[in-house]
Amino acid sequence: MTTVSALTTNQDLDATRLRQAFGVFPSGVVAVAAEVDGELVGLAASSFTSVSLEPALVSFSVANTSRTWPVLRTAGHLGVTILADHHGEVCRRLAGPVEHRFDELSVTSTDDGAVTLDDGLARFDCTVHREVEAGDHTIVLLQLHAVEHADTSLPLVFHRSGFGRLAG
Numbered sequence: 001m002t003t004v005s006a007l008t009t010n011q012d013l014d015a016t017r018l019r020q021a022f023g024v025f026p027s028g029v030v031a032v033a034a035e036v037d038g039e040l041v042g043l044a045a046s047s048f049t050s051v052s053l054e055p056a057l058v059s060f061s062v063a064n065t066s067r068t069w070p071v072l073r074t075a076g077h078l079g080v081t082i083l084a085d086h087h088g089e090v091c092r093r094l095a096g097p098v099e100h101r102f103d104e105l106s107v108t109s110t111d112d113g114a115v116t117l118d119d120g121l122a123r124f125d126c127t128v129h130r131e132v133e134a135g136d137h138t139i140v141l142l143q144l145h146a147v148e149h150a151d152t153s154l155p156l157v158f159h160r161s162g163f164g165r166l167a168g
């Protein structure tokens with residue numbers, strides 16, 4: 001059976017409306033981080049997704065207004081950590097004032113500068129494979145060089161602008 005669509009075309013797709021609609025889709029959250037010139041640099045991103053097994057690729061989208069990305073992209077390697085359900089506060093901090101993003105965080109840096117959180121669900125050592133312009137964001141394709149994951153806890157879930165968790 002086909003229902004006659006009530007989806008009106010040519011709507012005014014303003015940012016608030018889009019943000020609300022996009023927010024219906026639940027996602028995990030990652031920390032993308034590196035050490036650049038001896039400083040820890042990073043941000044929280046809910047746009048992370050797995051992309052390809054061969055070659056091993058993941059992606060996330062970064063706003064073109066980001067002041068962190070132009071610095072982060074200069075790192076030799078980037079670390080990506082999948083946040084756990086207890087990381088709500090950590091996530092907010094990683095999206096807040098740059099000088100406090102790594103406060104109280106236990107992290108590990110590789111020789112190439114990839115920085116990962118020590119208590120995440122999974123961590124990836126990556127390099128930038130390609131950047132694709134996509135409107136007001138850039139899709140960053142990351143090539144994976146090392147992967148490590150734990151099966152022990154649940155992910156942080158971002159949904160409708162708030163944090164939730166999966167029923168364990």
Ligand SMILES: Cc1cc2nc3c(=O)[nH]c(=O)nc-3n(C[C@H](O)[C@H](O)[C@H](O)COP(=O)(O)O)c2cc1C
Pocket residue numbers: 029043044045046047048060061062063065066067068069091092094095096098158
């Ligand atoms: C749950 C959550 C998810 C976020 N996801 C993204 C994202 O996918 N892409 C992005 O560019 N910023 C995202 N942000 C915002 C960044 O973490 C950060 O606040 C933003 O990049 C501004 O800081 P900057 O100018 O230092 O980059 C997210 C923030 C939160 C709290």
